Amino acid sequence: MSNGGSMLATGQRGTNSDVVLWDLASLQPRVRFQEHDKEVACVAFSHDDRLLMSASCLKDAKLYVLDTATGKIVAKHGLEPGKRITTAAWAPLAAGGRAYTFATAAGDELALWSLDPYTGLVAVSKVVLGTVRRDYTSLVFSPDAAWLYCGTSSADVVTVNVQRKSVQMTHPVCSGGVGALMLSPDGSGAAIAGGRDGTLTSFNSAAGLWRELKPFASVPGSVTSLGLTADGRAFLVATAQGGVYRLDRSSLQLATVSCAQAGPLTGVAFAPGLSDSVATSSADGSVCVWNVQDMALQCRVQEPAQAAGALCCVLTRDTIISGWGDGHIRCHARVGGGGLATPMWIIPGAHSLAHSVGVTAMRLSNTGTFLLTGGMGGELRVWDMRSREMAAHMKMHGARIVDVAVMADDAHVAAASEDRNWSLWDVGSERVRTVWRGQSMFKGMAVSPDKVSVVTVTLDRKVQLWDVRSPEPRWTKVEAHAGEIGCVAGDHRGAVFASGGADLAVRLWGWANGQEVSPPGVAHTAPITGVAVSPDDRSVVSVAVDGSICFWAVA
Structure with missing residues (x-):
């Protein structure tokens, strides 16, 4: 996002790897830049939002600087093959009122760039790193542009003297790596580091000396980006787990703005007859119910890693039923306000065989009296919804059941398997009626x-x-x-x-x-x-x- 908050720049991966500059007031694209071929690896606005830097990937090693008003190229420069720029930052001041300075990080290398926007001349100098070898994750200049703070995957911040173009010192600030850096909004010259351990730490550099470092707040998850609200009263913190949080600067109270599922999604389901909400299951161990109208989170199921991820789910008016990689079927009561759903019951080992474990597919009967499930080992099972006992067991398939269906009469069910067969069963007799073979x-x-x-x-x-x-x-x-x-x-x-x-x-x-x-x-x-x-x-x-x-x- 631009520093003024009026524009947003996005880049993408693929054959049509365009840079799109969006107007946030109208939510319409202002400029579409189409010079990159394979991937846009990094974009960054200048301090005055007049310029936008974009860099591409390994195969299409180019760096462009664009005029945000016209979308025209101000300058371009070839990059060293095999070096992928992962992060960039512009200096907050234009030296002499004419030249712009920005920094880029590519793997374990740092570079300082000087740009004259009137002539398009670009000069680049590599930072002398000495014995310091780090993978850089984030960059930010000090308010006077004399220092460049570089967050690393080694959980420390490398301080670079911009005038000398050399490393001044390093200092650990968190654990697990630095996910984001920003300048403190209080004008003190301090920088704030967001760690992969969820901590936020403020630090300052005066005459090359560091103050004592202590985290002043923490959020659930690994920090990936930091920002400020429009009124400047709170921090906005995004995490790798899909959460966005609002941290009040004065009280340090934490509030959830939005959340998402961080892992691959495995299933989606509506409640019978209800189109206002939908449930999604994820390999990260969560099942979420979303409001279809405003996409807001209604409630969330979260299980530990031992549950091996949610593989499928069904939704009813009052409950969320899910199948898990540990072979259990779990049921939770739906709640509102984005809270955690309340556990109701569990069927342990519903699909736990000696050679395969996991509930891979499920469907509720049309009358809601039984639940049909398929397992990793090719077995079909029917569960009575009142007693939660197994009402039928059907086994013919030799591989994972990928999908199941309940016919309109609730007396017959169907299953499709990775063994190239799909079958129709009579639930009452637990016998297969017909089997169809695919190629x-x-x-x-x-x-x-x-x-x-x-x-x-x-x-x-x-x-x-x-x-x-x-x-x-x-x-x-x-x-x-x-x-x-x-x-x-x-x-x-x-x-x-x-x-x-x-x-x-x-x-x-x-x-x-x-x-x-x-x-x-x-x-x-x-x-x-x-x-x-x-x-x-x-x-x-x-x-x-x-x-x-x-x-x-x-x-």
Whole structure:
């Protein structure tokens, strides 16, 4: 974000690695810069917001300085191949009122740059490091631009004399590494270091001497960035665990602004008949319930690392039921206000076999009387929701169950497995009715409201529609996605179904003929792991390995 708070610069990775300068008042792009080829590794605003520096990655080793008003190139410079700039900072003062100074860090190297914006001349000098060898994570200049403070992954701050271009001293400030640096807003010249251990430490340099260092506050998680609120009364602290916190400067009281799930998302589910909230499960050991209208967190389930991550979930009006990597099924009561959900009950070892452990798929019956689950070892189990005892056990598949479905009559259930089979079962007799063999691993399945149609997606990028009364698929869509398909979900009217895959696209298909009914939606930056259609059929929610949740409107 710009120092004045009116602009935001973003860069991305990929073939279209543009630098986009956004107007925060209108939320519209002001400038789109398209000179980078593979990745934008770093962006930084000058102290007066007139200039923007952008640097690219290893293969496209270039540095540009742009005019933020016009988007034109002010200066450009080639970078040393094999050195990727990870962080940069501009000096707060322009020397002589003409030249700008900024610093960059690439691995264990530091460089100081001088730029004349009127001629476009750039001069670069490497900092003499001596015996100091660090990987640098963050940079900030002192208010008089005489010192450059450099946070490192070794949890210390390296102080550089800007005039001499040499290291003056180092001093430890935290543990686990320095995640962010900023100047203290009180004008004292002190700097504040945010540590990977969650601590915030203020330090100052006077005549080369350090004051006694003690953390003055801490936040849950590893600090990745620091900032100030618009009124300057509080710090804004972001963490690697997806949390953003507000720390009051006077009282040091901590408040949560927002939070997210830090690990890959594994599943997504709506409550039956309710489209106002959606649940997402994550490999980081959390299950979150989100308000669809404002994307606010309603409540959160958090389990320790021993639970081995949430692999799937279902949502009801009052509860969150989730399947975990340790083989347990856990149920929590929903609460409001973003608080932690209250544990209600647990089924230990629900899917814990000698050779495989983990609850990989689950669905609630249409009447809510039983829960169908699939396990890592290929077993299907039915659990009575009142007694929480096993009501049925079905075993035929030889590999992980990737998806399950309950048919409209609640008497039959279906399962898709990585052993290239999907099957239909009679719950009462615990016997398989029919087995269909595919040519590749199944990755997901969905049942149509017509009670007889089932759509499956496979590793070889096929989408197939089956009739449970026929041994062959009704139709097959070959190469439906550009990459491996990972998930599928159907609507509640029998009109369309959605699929997502490793090509980062969410696609809508017609049940009748398998034709794509709208252009693909691309917003994720990693393979899509789950999709769900809202009960009112007006929206699709997708989740991905990158931890992002995307909400799509269905026309």
